[in-house]
Amino acid sequence: MTAPQWDDVVGNCQDQYGLREAQCRDLPVFVVDGSRTPKIAINDKSAIDAGHPFLLTAMRNSKDGYLNRELAGCGKSVWNGPQSCDEYPFASTFEGGIGAQTMGVPVAEQRTQFRDLGKFMSTG
Template structure:
């Protein structure tokens, strides 16, 4: 069954070994408000602390253009273009979903999406589109993914970025990639309504 995230940060609970998120300016303020501290990642980037060392030398501009940081493929979620998907990604991380994902088998996304975004879940989010995290095309996607209702336009942008990340990095099934959130000041406090 899919895990649904809350409609705002009020429902975010930090528990024991829960993955803490790390960022600098203005994203750091979001984390500070949640009582989370740690080593800083590159400017205006949100990543879990266990992945900071892998991207701390790369700028958001490089990650956006190259879809990689040195030898690590990176899937950037730009909150300026996809604010609701950025919020969902952030909340999914806080709920324990990983930022380091692996490309699934080609064509597995449709089946995984159907497991996460069932007819009942889709109906709940109408007129918004059902977003799932981890991504349906990843090995980690599927029935246990977190879901949220987001504008369909953001879904289309994200689909293009996922495909570009796979293509640019020549990712094969099983290859790892790291999801990062950029432009953290644009992450809304709650999801957009219909």
């Protein structure tokens, strides 16, 4: 992300959440590494370009994340697609669930992002 792009994100954060600039600039940022998870990065960017929120709010209750995954169509009882189901916004966020964009991605990418996001959530 370029500096001007980050300035836009900070401005949108201020407008949407009523936070001060310093508060928005200090928010923890999870970066989807397109070199490690290229299909997931494509799905996330496509979803954001289609109007899904860039700024997501983490949930700490894993039961809600499982419910969001089901509601997005990625749960074990509903996903019939090839590969593993990726959703954006993430199921582990308040913005996830119904209406999330889904796409089949390699299982290895899903495992990589699961580990990366888990580390981020435990430190962020």
